[in-house]
Amino acid sequence: MTGGGRTADGGRPPELPAGNHRMDDLRSLEQLVERDRDTEFPPDDDRLHVRVVAVADLPTRYGRFRVVGFCNSRDDKEHLAIVHGPIVGAADVLTRIHSECLTGDALGSLRCDCRDQLEAALRRLASAPRGLLLYLRQEGRGIGLANKIRAYSLQDRGLDTVEANLALGFHDDERDYGIAAAMLRSLGVRSIRLMTNNPRKIDQLRALGVEVTGREPHVIPPNEHNRFYLETKARRSGHFIELEAAADAS
Numbered sequence: 001m002t003g004g005g006r007t008a009d010g011g012r013p014p015e016l017p018a019g020n021h022r023m024d025d026l027r028s029l030e031q032l033v034e035r036d037r038d039t040e041f042p043p044d045d046d047r048l049h050v051r052v053v054a055v056a057d058l059p060t061r062y063g064r065f066r067v068v069g070f071c072n073s074r075d076d077k078e079h080l081a082i083v084h085g086p087i088v089g090a091a092d093v094l095t096r097i098h099s100e101c102l103t104g105d106a107l108g109s110l111r112c113d114c115r116d117q118l119e120a121a122l123r124r125l126a127s128a129p130r131g132l133l134l135y136l137r138q139e140g141r142g143i144g145l146a147n148k149i150r151a152y153s154l155q156d157r158g159l160d161t162v163e164a165n166l167a168l169g170f171h172d173d174e175r176d177y178g179i180a181a182a183m184l185r186s187l188g189v190r191s192i193r194l195m196t197n198n199p200r201k202i203d204q205l206r207a208l209g210v211e212v213t214g215r216e217p218h219v220i221p222p223n224e225h226n227r228f229y230l231e232t233k234a235r236r237s238g239h240f241i242e243l244e245a246a247a248d249a250s
Contacts, residue, residue, distance in 0.1 A: 028088040029055045029066055032186065041073035049073040050182040058082065062119065063126025070183055077137040081183055082122070085130030088188045092213050094131040095192040096121035097180050097201065099138040102145060111152070113220040120220065121195055132189065134180050141165065142174030177201060181208035 032052040041049045050072045058067040068081040087093050098121065104114030118133075125131030140148030143165060151164040162172040184192065191211035194202060195218045202212050 028086065029068060029083065032068070032088070036186075045073070047073075048178050048182050050079075050179065050186050052186060053078075060122065062122035065122075065126070068187070070186070072179060072182070074179070079137055079179055079183065080135040081187060082125075082133040082135060084125045084128065084132070087130050087132050089190070090130060090188075091190040093189050093192050094125060094128045094195065094216070095184075095189075096125065096131075096133045096195040096218070097136065097177065098133055099136050099141065099175055102139060103148070110224075111155075116220040117218060121218065124195065132187070132192070134183055136175075136177075136179060138175045141172075142176065143168065143170050173200070177204045178208060181205060181210050184210055 033055055036051040036053070039051050041051070050070050052068055053071050054069040056067055058065040063084065066083045068083060070079045070081065072079070096117075098114075098118055101109075101112060101114035103109040104112045105118055108115055121133055125133055139145045140151065143151070147168055147170070150168055151161065154164040154167055155161065159167060165172050165174075191213050192205075193214045193216060194205070194212050195216045196202065197218055202215060205212055
């Protein structure tokens with residue numbers, strides 16, 4: 001509990017001061033750090049709690065953002081919110097939820113579309129009046145980096161991404177969006193407009209109490225290495241991807 005009787009992901013966001021929007025945004029985000037500074041996660045509580053631990057400027061090649069660091073009560077992973085404009089207490093915030101992909105995001109792997117999705121999302125958010133990207137540490141659809149490489153090896157032998165995960169003893173998608181819902185509550189975001197092609201993501205967030213006001217497609221044109229991966233997303237996982245339309249957009 002906090003000193004004011006709030007849990008780490010509870011309580012009302014701070015009142016926003018009047019005046020310049022950029023300064024309002026800066027002060028409101030840093031007020032979240034102050035709000036959570038003395039927060040302790042309740043012992044013997046299986047519920048997920050999050051805490052804002054730091055806020056800083058993040059100028060990028062895609063635009064200027066603020067980055068918010070979170071810790072949580074469930075595991076030792078640290079997740080990020082990348083913020084453009086005033087989002088604390090806001091509704092209908094354009095939002096992308098991106099799961100970590102070291103091979104794509106950092107190494108530029110062409111086996112997936114993760115880096116392209118991340119870059120396109122940041123450019124889109126930077127052009128909007130306000131926007132938010134939650135960067136979740138859920139490597140390999142939640143199975144971890146080493147297991148993702150094992151899945152790659154199975155895919156090299158002909159399995160698709162779903163078959164490879166199942167062969168390793170996992171569900172086709174192990175990601176949990178509870179952490180995203182808790183982060184949105186902690187930021188005081190009242191509702192989101194989600195950039196996604198994944199209907200399961202919308203269903204999970206709504207089941208967790210997040211108000212999703214709409215969906216913005218986020219389709220990336222395929223390359224020769226990830227076309228089968230994207231086809232599998234559409235055919236096996238129900239993603240809203242039309243590859244011919246995506247190719248025409250390239």
